[in-house]
Amino acid sequence: MSKADELREVMRTEGAAIAENTQAFNEGRYESVADLEDYEELKSEARAIKEDAIERLPELLDELTETVEENGGTVYLADDAEDANAYIRDVVDDREAERVVKSKSMTSEEIEVNDALKADDVDVVETDLGEWVLQVADEAPSHIVAPAIHKSREAIAELFNEVFDPEEPLETAQELTHFAREKLGEQIVDAEVGITGANFLAADTGTMALVTSEGNARKTVAATDTQITVAGVEKIVPSVGDLDPFIELIGRSGTGQDITSYVSLLTPPVDTPVVDFEDDETPLSEFDSDREFHLVLIDNGRMAMREDDQLRETLYCIRCSACSNSCANFQSVGGHAFGGETYSGGIATGWEAGIEGLDVAEEFNDLCTGCTRCVNACPVEIDIPWINTVVRDRINREGERPADWLVDGLVPDEEDEGAPLQKRFFGNFETVAKLGSTTAPLSNWLADTSASRWAMSWALDIDPRRDLPTFERETLVEWAGKRDSTVSDPERRAVLYLDLYTNHVQVDRGKAAVRALEALGVDVVVPEAPSSGRAPLSQGMVATAQDHAERVVDSLSPHVEDGRDIVVVEPSDHALFQREYEKLLDSAAFTDLAENSYEVLEYVYGLLDNGADGSALTTAEGDEIAYHSHCQQRTLGLEAHTVAVLEECGYNVVTSDVECCGMAGSFGYKGDYYEVSMDVGDRLRGQLQAEGVRDRPVVASGTSCLEQIDSLLERQPRHPVELLVD
Numbered sequence: 001m002s003k004a005d006e007l008r009e010v011m012r013t014e015g016a017a018i019a020e021n022t023q024a025f026n027e028g029r030y031e032s033v034a035d036l037e038d039y040e041e042l043k044s045e046a047r048a049i050k051e052d053a054i055e056r057l058p059e060l061l062d063e064l065t066e067t068v069e070e071n072g073g074t075v076y077l078a079d080d081a082e083d084a085n086a087y088i089r090d091v092v093d094d095r096e097a098e099r100v101v102k103s104k105s106m107t108s109e110e111i112e113v114n115d116a117l118k119a120d121d122v123d124v125v126e127t128d129l130g131e132w133v134l135q136v137a138d139e140a141p142s143h144i145v146a147p148a149i150h151k152s153r154e155a156i157a158e159l160f161n162e163v164f165d166p167e168e169p170l171e172t173a174q175e176l177t178h179f180a181r182e183k184l185g186e187q188i189v190d191a192e193v194g195i196t197g198a199n200f201l202a203a204d205t206g207t208m209a210l211v212t213s214e215g216n217a218r219k220t221v222a223a224t225d226t227q228i229t230v231a232g233v234e235k236i237v238p239s240v241g242d243l244d245p246f247i248e249l250i251g252r253s254g255t256g257q258d259i260t261s262y263v264s265l266l267t268p269p270v271d272t273p274v275v276d277f278e279d280d281e282t283p284l285s286e287f288d289s290d291r292e293f294h295l296v297l298i299d300n301g302r303m304a305m306r307e308d309d310q311l312r313e314t315l316y317c318i319r320c321s322a323c324s325n326s327c328a329n330f331q332s333v334g335g336h337a338f339g340g341e342t343y344s345g346g347i348a349t350g351w352e353a354g355i356e357g358l359d360v361a362e363e364f365n366d367l368c369t370g371c372t373r374c375v376n377a378c379p380v381e382i383d384i385p386w387i388n389t390v391v392r393d394r395i396n397r398e399g400e401r402p403a404d405w406l407v408d409g410l411v412p413d414e415e416d417e418g419a420p421l422q423k424r425f426f427g428n429f430e431t432v433a434k435l436g437s438t439t440a441p442l443s444n445w446l447a448d449t450s451a452s453r454w455a456m457s458w459a460l461d462i463d464p465r466r467d468l469p470t471f472e473r474e475t476l477v478e479w480a481g482k483r484d485s486t487v488s489d490p491e492r493r494a495v496l497y498l499d500l501y502t503n504h505v506q507v508d509r510g511k512a513a514v515r516a517l518e519a520l521g522v523d524v525v526v527p528e529a530p531s532s533g534r535a536p537l538s539q540g541m542v543a544t545a546q547d548h549a550e551r552v553v554d555s556l557s558p559h560v561e562d563g564r565d566i567v568v569v570e571p572s573d574h575a576l577f578q579r580e581y582e583k584l585l586d587s588a589a590f591t592d593l594a595e596n597s598y599e600v601l602e603y604v605y606g607l608l609d610n611g612a613d614g615s616a617l618t619t620a621e622g623d624e625i626a627y628h629s630h631c632q633q634r635t636l637g638l639e640a641h642t643v644a645v646l647e648e649c650g651y652n653v654v655t656s657d658v659e660c661c662g663m664a665g666s667f668g669y670k671g672d673y674y675e676v677s678m679d680v681g682d683r684l685r686g687q688l689q690a691e692g693v694r695d696r697p698v699v700a701s702g703t704s705c706l707e708q709i710d711s712l713l714e715r716q717p718r719h720p721v722e723l724l725v726d
């Protein structure tokens with residue numbers, strides 16, 4: 001089955017339930033964190049604790065081992081899954097257990113302990129409702145927090161009715177959960193061994209924190225006399241006191257709950273008596289509490305990740321699922337498509353690359369478009385898109401592609417190995433754009449012939465359903481070079497940095513930007529400059545992107561030294577200057593560029609705020625418009641500036657709140673992903689076609705958004721700056 005077929009099938013069968021549930025979690029997160037006055041401080045505190053814990057991990061491992069052993073437990077550090085399973089099987093065998101009950105644990109999924117125990121004829125029962133549903137259905141989890149998120153209530157009712165044949169068919173959520181609770185209760189009382197995971201382990205006391213929405217983890221611990229906790233080594237934090245910010249953030253970030261239903265701090269072996277449920281005569285206090293506790297800490301690649309400068313950040317992850325829920329693509333396809341052996345969502349690339357290997361990460365890595373909507377959502381401030389980019393780069397370099405000999409030397413990139421032809425094409429869009437403009441309109445005609453479309457589909461997997469960009473013969477730089485500034489006594493001086501689309505395709509928005517800035521008293525120059533590197537970076541071509549970044553700095557620095565501000569039209573290029581260039585440039589060069597660059601409407605906002613005369617701009621009288629801001633613009637907190645400028649100019653603005661339009665640069669052009677892109681776009685279409693919005697002209701800040709909206713709607717969108725100088 002092709003990748004496109006796989007994705008279509010998962011969207012058809014699971015898409016509706018995934019979209020409904022993930023979007024509800026995501027909205028819940030926005031609402032819940034809004035109540036926290038110190039949200040950003042809490043995130044930074046949590047981040048600092050994880051950074052410190054991973055830095056001191058060997059020392060904390062020793063400390064935790066000591067405290068657990070002092071408490072009466074045993075610690076086993078397992079090198080890998082096989083090692084961990086061998087130890088667990090021995091414990092279960094010594095206990096002569098016939099049944100093991102488990103509460104949800106991603107790490108035990110990772111080591112596939114169920115299969116290992118079943119090989120010894122041990123009955124393993126999942127007690128988390130979602131995990132149990134999947135065990136009954138014989139399916140894999142599709143979400144790291146809500147494993148059965150892809151199943152609707154109706155589907156679960158159908159499953160239970162078919163498998164268990166209850167006297168009265170089950171239908172409502174209440175009936176289903178009541179039935180599950182009864183069934184699981186019977187299994188738990190008969191079990192000899194309980195396996196749990198741990199959200200956090202405090203080295204100073206040996207305390208484990210379990211953050212759950214059901215009481216099954218407590219039951220698993222209390223009802224069995226032998227407890228095995230399976231946790232990755234990265235779960236260790238220095239002290240119980242360090243748990244505070246995590247407990248505050250984890251539920252809010254993941255499911256939008258201010259606090260999860262159960263937060264259990266257990267310091268095993270616990271003192272609760274081990275009750276014989278057959279014996280209803282003996283008072284509880286007379287049962288003994290002779291319990292065994294085994295802490296199985298899993299390395300399985302984590303210590304190597306700790307030594308890896310790029311993957312290390314993955315170990316800070318607290319598995320809250322915010323990155324999945326905020327991801328537009330995940331909302332469409334879920335973890336069965338956007339996930340590996342165990343982990344799913346944006347951060348899964350880091351986990352799967354570190355634990356399973358690049359070949360597993362490669363299966364789903366391209367579903368991350370680098371939109372960055374997960375960045376602000378992550379409670380430990382992990383740069384998830386960067387991890388995806390780095391892993392994509394490694395995957396490119398590992399690959400051996402038959403067309404390497406053809407491409408190497410023909411394209412001006414810095415990739416000396418492996419990137420697939422399609423990625424090399426999109427990563428070198430600068431060359432394509434220059435050629436397109438130089439030979440327009442012939443290039444546009446030629447590209448649109450059926451023979452060209454077929455060839456592009458065959459060789460590059462460019463989806464024929466997408467319209468191709470139409471290149472302008474006269475670039476914006478050429479247009480600007482032929483005119484004189486209209487500002488004789490400038491208030492400020494700026495250099496307009498042009499992305500490829502503004503220079504070669506959507507030239508009108510560039511002209512509008514120049515005119516708007518001049519209207520506000522800014523002297524503007526529009527020099528030829530290297531493209532930003534956004535295109536190669538999105539394909540995982542990091543060396544090429546770095547080369548672009550260095551050339552961009554060389555080209556813009558003289559203007560900054562000359563006292564000019566850098567104004568950027570394309571939000572994704574501006575985001576590069578503000579975020580990713582930090583990874584590609586030396587610190588001084590990055591800071592200089594970042595501190596002196598502004599997204600164009602942010603700049604206009606600043607000018608107006610500092611007294612520029614707004615009457616020189618076109619004004620409206622309550623004209624109604626709909627606005628969709630770019631995902632990276634939102635991540636940088638710049639959506640409000642555009643809205644404020646438009647309102648100041650007299651527009652009545654309605655804004656969309658979908659996380660992403662779905663186009664995401666080259667993503668929507670790729671045959672494998674076209675339908676996912678359109679499915680994501682459907683949410684934006686829904687908002688822009690809603691009652692009261694459908695007649696409004698649409699404006700959007702990003703190139704990709706403009707292209708996608710053009711495909712989704714009858715009405716052609718424009719860049720907001722074009723409204724300022726009509």
Ligand code: SF4
Nearest residue numbers: 317318320321323378
């Ligand atoms: S990467 Fe961040 S947002 Fe994603 S699951 Fe981990 S902690 Fe949560």
